[in-house]
Amino acid sequence: MTGTKRGSTGQIGARRKRVEDPRLLTGQGTFVDDIQLPGMLHLDFVRSTHAQARIAAIDTSEAAKCPGVVAVYTAEEIHGFVPLLPGPAELPGLRAPEHHVLANGHVRYVGEAVAAVVAEERYTARDAREAIRVDYEPLPAVTDMERALEADAPLVHEEFGSNLAFELPLGNETAAALEEADVVIQQRMLNQRVIPNTMETRGIVADYRRSDGQITVWLSTQAPHLIRSLLAELLDLPEHRLRVIAPDVGGGFGAKANLYGEEMLAVALAKQLGRPVKWIEERQEHMLATSHGRAQLAHVTLGAARDGTIRALELRILADMGAYPHIMTPLAPLQTAAVMTGCYRIPCARAEIQGVFTNTTAPDPYRGFGRAEAAYYLERAIDLLARRLDLDPIEVRRRNFIQPEEFPYSSPTGYVLESGDYEVCLRRALEKVDIGALRQQQGRLRSEGRYIGIGFASYVYRAGFPSLPKLPRTGFLKGGWESAWLRVDPMGKVTVLTGTSPHGQGLETSLAQIAADELDIDLEDVVVRHGDTASIPHGNGTMGSRSLAVGGSAVLLAAREVRHKALRLAAHHLGVEVDAVRLEAGRAFLPGHPERAISFADLADLSYSFLDLPDGMTPRLEASATFEPHNWNAPFGTHVCVVEVDVQTGEPKLLRYVAVDDCGRAVNPLIVEGQIHGGVAQGLGQALMETVVYDSEGQPLTVSFLEYATPTASDMPTLEVELTETPSPLNPLGARGVGESGTTGAPPALVNAVVDALAPFGVEHLDMPLLPERVWRVLHEAGAVR
Amino acid sequence: MIPSRFAYHAPRTVEDAIALLQSHGDEAKLLAGGHSLLPLMKLRLARVAHLIDIGRIEGLASIRQSESSIHIGAMTTHSELAESELLAQRQPLLPRAAIQIGDVQVRNSGTLGGSLAHADPAADLVPVLLALEAELRICGPAGERSLAAGDFFTSMFTTALAPDEILLEVRVPLAPANSRCSYEKVPHRASHLAVVGVAVQIEFTADGRCDQARLALTGLAPVPYRALAAEASLRGKTLSGESIEAAAQQVTDGVEPLSDLYAPADYRLHLARVTTARALASLAPL
Numbered sequence A: 001m002t003g004t005k006r007g008s009t010g011q012i013g014a015r016r017k018r019v020e021d022p023r024l025l026t027g028q029g030t031f032v033d034d035i036q037l038p039g040m041l042h043l044d045f046v047r048s049t050h051a052q053a054r055i056a057a058i059d060t061s062e063a064a065k066c067p068g069v070v071a072v073y074t075a076e077e078i079h080g081f082v083p084l085l086p087g088p089a090e091l092p093g094l095r096a097p098e099h100h101v102l103a104n105g106h107v108r109y110v111g112e113a114v115a116a117v118v119a120e121e122r123y124t125a126r127d128a129r130e131a132i133r134v135d136y137e138p139l140p141a142v143t144d145m146e147r148a149l150e151a152d153a154p155l156v157h158e159e160f161g162s163n164l165a166f167e168l169p170l171g172n173e174t175a176a177a178l179e180e181a182d183v184v185i186q187q188r189m190l191n192q193r194v195i196p197n198t199m200e201t202r203g204i205v206a207d208y209r210r211s212d213g214q215i216t217v218w219l220s221t222q223a224p225h226l227i228r229s230l231l232a233e234l235l236d237l238p239e240h241r242l243r244v245i246a247p248d249v250g251g252g253f254g255a256k257a258n259l260y261g262e263e264m265l266a267v268a269l270a271k272q273l274g275r276p277v278k279w280i281e282e283r284q285e286h287m288l289a290t291s292h293g294r295a296q297l298a299h300v301t302l303g304a305a306r307d308g309t310i311r312a313l314e315l316r317i318l319a320d321m322g323a324y325p326h327i328m329t330p331l332a333p334l335q336t337a338a339v340m341t342g343c344y345r346i347p348c349a350r351a352e353i354q355g356v357f358t359n360t361t362a363p364d365p366y367r368g369f370g371r372a373e374a375a376y377y378l379e380r381a382i383d384l385l386a387r388r389l390d391l392d393p394i395e396v397r398r399r400n401f402i403q404p405e406e407f408p409y410s411s412p413t414g415y416v417l418e419s420g421d422y423e424v425c426l427r428r429a430l431e432k433v434d435i436g437a438l439r440q441q442q443g444r445l446r447s448e449g450r451y452i453g454i455g456f457a458s459y460v461y462r463a464g465f466p467s468l469p470k471l472p473r474t475g476f477l478k479g480g481w482e483s484a485w486l487r488v489d490p491m492g493k494v495t496v497l498t499g500t501s502p503h504g505q506g507l508e509t510s511l512a513q514i515a516a517d518e519l520d521i522d523l524e525d526v527v528v529r530h531g532d533t534a535s536i537p538h539g540n541g542t543m544g545s546r547s548l549a550v551g552g553s554a555v556l557l558a559a560r561e562v563r564h565k566a567l568r569l570a571a572h573h574l575g576v577e578v579d580a581v582r583l584e585a586g587r588a589f590l591p592g593h594p595e596r597a598i599s600f601a602d603l604a605d606l607s608y609s610f611l612d613l614p615d616g617m618t619p620r621l622e623a624s625a626t627f628e629p630h631n632w633n634a635p636f637g638t639h640v641c642v643v644e645v646d647v648q649t650g651e652p653k654l655l656r657y658v659a660v661d662d663c664g665r666a667v668n669p670l671i672v673e674g675q676i677h678g679g680v681a682q683g684l685g686q687a688l689m690e691t692v693v694y695d696s697e698g699q700p701l702t703v704s705f706l707e708y709a710t711p712t713a714s715d716m717p718t719l720e721v722e723l724t725e726t727p728s729p730l731n732p733l734g735a736r737g738v739g740e741s742g743t744t745g746a747p748p749a750l751v752n753a754v755v756d757a758l759a760p761f762g763v764e765h766l767d768m769p770l771l772p773e774r775v776w777r778v779l780h781e782a783g784a785v786r
Numbered sequence B: 001m002i003p004s005r006f007a008y009h010a011p012r013t014v015e016d017a018i019a020l021l022q023s024h025g026d027e028a029k030l031l032a033g034g035h036s037l038l039p040l041m042k043l044r045l046a047r048v049a050h051l052i053d054i055g056r057i058e059g060l061a062s063i064r065q066s067e068s069s070i071h072i073g074a075m076t077t078h079s080e081l082a083e084s085e086l087l088a089q090r091q092p093l094l095p096r097a098a099i100q101i102g103d104v105q106v107r108n109s110g111t112l113g114g115s116l117a118h119a120d121p122a123a124d125l126v127p128v129l130l131a132l133e134a135e136l137r138i139c140g141p142a143g144e145r146s147l148a149a150g151d152f153f154t155s156m157f158t159t160a161l162a163p164d165e166i167l168l169e170v171r172v173p174l175a176p177a178n179s180r181c182s183y184e185k186v187p188h189r190a191s192h193l194a195v196v197g198v199a200v201q202i203e204f205t206a207d208g209r210c211d212q213a214r215l216a217l218t219g220l221a222p223v224p225y226r227a228l229a230a231e232a233s234l235r236g237k238t239l240s241g242e243s244i245e246a247a248a249q250q251v252t253d254g255v256e257p258l259s260d261l262y263a264p265a266d267y268r269l270h271l272a273r274v275t276t277a278r279a280l281a282s283l284a285p286l
């Protein structure tokens, strides 16, 4: 495909500050909880306090008597007007449990919704929730995947006879290659369960207008159109009378790309009760019952020749399905398998996947979904290999990189990488940290009893999914395409509608830059709107690092069409051939004849005037476009970091972090760097502090920010970010994804650095999160420190 | 995050506040900065039918010096402690601990009195007051009384305050000439409360030996405590690797350590020794 031309206003590539920020930073954003409607009711939930129990009885009589309570519901009362939630994507052999909106006689994780109460006021709802008595008969529970697969483990779903949800092998044969390898590395690696913790929790307002059946839903979501289709289908509502609005959304990270029971219930109740219903999730509910991330365990086997050439890679993956997998839950390990060979030429690769039920809330997409896990396993394994062979981990990476001339490259697990240049990122990162000097410093400090470590991670993942053959129940993902609609108003100002649904990505700015660049007008003259199914053409939302590369390409195509039409109109107006006219800096003109010109604004006005149009031209400068990528694009990069471990306390401290990332054409490098910053911080969270812990009864012990640590600004050094631009051939922008680069690169880079720091003590691997106590304990047990 | 129903009172005088406490008994609680009490109420771990806001009572938030001590009003915020010129010059241990509390929002709202009355086993200001042998001025229906800090903290989250008493003021002695102090803290990654916090003040003799060492620890035990054996071991010694190590080993003597997910007992004891050694080392002459 052709590259973009760069307009004279130079919008593509410009470091523009985000136009959405003044609104968000001055408190003028509108989030779901800001929506107040007359007569609005408030919904609240009673949640299971047991990880597994039979519900003997629920007594709602006291709650129903509370003044201001409108209704109280259990599974029984919603039966008939609230359907089951959609089950997981139907992989071959997958066992899908029924997923009730309110527990149907049996609870399977702490936090599962058991009863609901609707009241005139939020405070009343909360009081009434407490007046509901649930009588549980506790049963043994299991939250650990390995334990869940043991023969005598408690069963999450008795009817299935085991906790195995599905089994799936992917890839080619590895046995012979491993047999012939000079060295074989084996390591069990945990990709621990983490909580997405969006700054804004989930929330919904649903409003039903009896007179015409119009339903309006304000939802904190990443994909309003997909949710509308799901709601319409499940609740049997007319799709055209259902309007889903994603107002300002305070983060999603994948956890808001799904329809949850509370949300479906709120919509059903608004219709049932004929009054608006609001539900705002509490932080504790978010930690208990919103989907979690990662929750994978892999036995990694890597075989290589003595010189470090990798021959084969095998992953035996356990993927946590929770108690009731969501639509996309089982897809995570498939994503892992798809990109398991990373940036490297690995001829034999195989993943043996087992999905496992546990008494937990189901994991679902979380920034890096499945691919971050793959990068972690591989980048850790390469360090183990280098250590075993006494080779430089940088050299081992280099030796195995897929070379630029080898693209397109088909991996053994069936993913085709179209282009890349891994060496460039690695080289720049090494130059930036000054690896030679750094290693000298490391040696010097070691002799003084200070332990710094240098960690590397070269990653590649796949972003911007194409349309894929549909699995049953994944139908809600309509495809990989994205839509855009662009119109020029009579005064020459431009409105862009996008089917993506930004919730922190800065797309109101980046997409405006694309349109402004193509039309060669000022950025201030473009506004981007999104997230309202009543006014926005159908789109697939924001997830999987797709919005700029795919959604932005649709904007570019629409802008291109408008540009052509504007040129034709200008030519007609100036009385010349189209080819003679240039559109530049807000006006159309004849080169060499500056007086023969028309401003973009006048051209816009003219376009509304039917009698001034050339024959056959329709009024108005506007166009809609759809862009479908034929493959996933592949963002890549190398992260290098330096940590110092305080061996007395076990605390790792991040000293430097260098990220060299390639997202192809960077439309707004400032925003790209922001995505890297946020992603690295989140990746640091997983590497160093975040983890969901359950006790032996299945009680989660990390249910508030008092116990569950997330990174803050004070945990971060100044990040040294640099971008390389290897255009992707997959879209007219040449863009690749970037949203998940930080969470993909950071965990392996950080863990590799800490393990490197501890090399003098013989430490080869540590599972995340590298909490001080964990680090101290291995040193202590090795007799290295007191 | 919705508390159960409560009535809000905002008395203007200490007497009115005490009268409210008396008339509502154990249904009432004082509200200072709210940074311990309100989270508990929002999680419904505390139920308070009558919330008595003492923030409108004048004269409870001041830092002033008398002849031999500094008087700090109970409503003084952590930020005010951290930024006080007077304290920086005459009793720097308090600001050194206060600046390490939570984050800016917490320090701007949380108060000295609230922190002491709440008696969190991981509070940062408690060991400081123990080390300094602070005096607490308390007012109840029968009038005022004074209590030594060492007698104030009775057990985890419990103090010697009667339900109808208000903590008015804390009195700390001026730092002796030729003394140095330090507050070393290992914060919990999530809560930022102290996993271990060590408050030290040492008065040196003219020839650089420890004359009087004061050492107190928080985070380790149900009630922050003064490490008297460690203090005694330092008397007459210069701060050297050896004397520091010996003192550090003694700070955990006889302690039944707290234990949690983040810091199990053995690690916590180890951290206490390491942190003590670091606090003492920071006072050693260069």
Ligand SMILES: Cc1cc2nc3c(=O)[nH]c(=O)nc-3n(C[C@H](O)[C@H](O)[C@H](O)COP(=O)(O)OP(=O)(O)OC[C@H]3O[C@@H](n4cnc5c(N)ncnc54)[C@H](O)[C@@H]3O)c2cc1C
Binding pocket: B029, B030, B031, B032, B033, B034, B035, B036, B037, B038, B039, B054, B074, B075, B100, B101, B102, B103, B106, B109, B110, B111, B112, B113, B114, B115, B116, B117, B118, B120, B122, B123, B124, B125, B161, B165, B166, B167, B168, B191, B192, B193, B194
């Ligand atoms: C996110 C966060 C982080 C924190 N981190 C730290 C930390 O690192 N270190 C630390 O030490 N603390 C920390 N805290 C606690 C903080 O210091 C609190 O502010 C303090 O413990 C309580 O003070 P307050 O003024 O907010 O009291 P409140 O919450 O208003 O009251 C606490 C209790 O004291 C009683 N009380 C208040 N004033 C008086 C009085 N004058 N007389 C009698 N009783 C009274 C109240 O009735 C209540 O029972 C943190 C808190 C939060 C929310």
